Structures are given as C-alpha cells and as structure tokens.
Amino acid sequence: MADLLPIAQLGNPVLRHQAQPIAQVDASEIQQLIDSLIATLLKSQGVGIAAPQVSQSCRLLVVASHPNDRYPHAPHIEPMAMLNPRIIEQSSEVVKDWEGCLSIPGIRGFVPRYQSILVEYTDRTGKLQQQELQGFVARIFQHEYDHLEGKVFLDRVESTQEIVTDQEYRQRILPHLLAS
DSSP states (O other), X not given: OOOOOOOOOTXXXXXXXXXXXXXXXXXXXXXXXXXXXXXXXXXXXXXXEEGGGGTOOBSEEEEOOOOOSSOTTOOOOOOEEXXXXXXXXXXXXXXXXXXXXXXXXXXXXXXXXXXXEEEEEEOTTSOEEEEEEEHHHHHHHHHHHHHHTTOOGGGTOXXXXXXXXXXXXXXXXXXXXXXX
C-alpha cells in the first residue's frame, strides 16, 4: 500500500531548490516514491504533482489529468510517472490560462505556457520516452517541471492583477469558462 505524503507548502525551501537527477530508476525507494506520489495526487484531486512537493528533491513528476471541480474540461489521462524529464522543443504559441497548485492552496494565477511541447523522460520501467504534449496536458507538465527547477506558478504570472483567491475564481471566472 502506498503512503500518502504531506504536501510542502509555499515557503518551504524544498520548493525553491533545483531537484537532483535520479541515478537508479529501478531503486525500490524511487518505485515506492512513485506509488506514494500517485496515491497522494489522487487523494488530493490534483492533476499533477512533483517530488519536491512532497519534500523529495529528485527529478520526478506525475501527470494524471481528469475532469474535476477545479478543472472541469480536463482530459482523462492515467497517472504517468516521468523521471529526469526535459523539454526538447516548444511551440512558438503561448497561451494564458488559470492554474492552481497543491503547494499554494486557495490561490489561482493566470499563467502563460507553451501550447505544445516535446518532452523526453524515463518511465518507471527505465525506458527512455519522447512524447508531444499539447494544451492542458502540456500546461500540467510545464507546471510540474517548474517545481523541479525550484519555481512555482506565481513566478510566471505577468501581473499581480492576475492572481485571485480560489473563492473568486469559482464565483467569477469558472462560470464563464463553463459557459464557453
């Protein structure tokens, strides 16, 4: 059974340090961390999580998109662990959209991200993978990748006018998104 892990909150120094590469993907502690990250993510209703968010400074993130009350238009993607990921290419098109973060509860920001990215990573079985990600899934990856680089989404917001509380987001912004 995978352990649920406490989520580091903004202000915790682990969120501001560059995570270290994973040398042995098949190490039992890495495989257990993957299972625990997935369990923690599913319990928290998030769509992505990175190891630094559970106070582990290693280059591991999980993307697991699914529609929920925070992201009603999210596509359904089974949890996908990505070890030592990197962005190989990105589109010239940048799109702004609303993001939240398990490490920054109660706050949303209007964040610019590349619309499409080509990524490379090692999967949990040790195989090198390349994948093109677009739209919301590309956004999730970039958000979680930022955690590996010691950044949070607030670092990407272009104006403090584009930061709102989750309550304001649900009352003023989400209804407009659902109507479109």
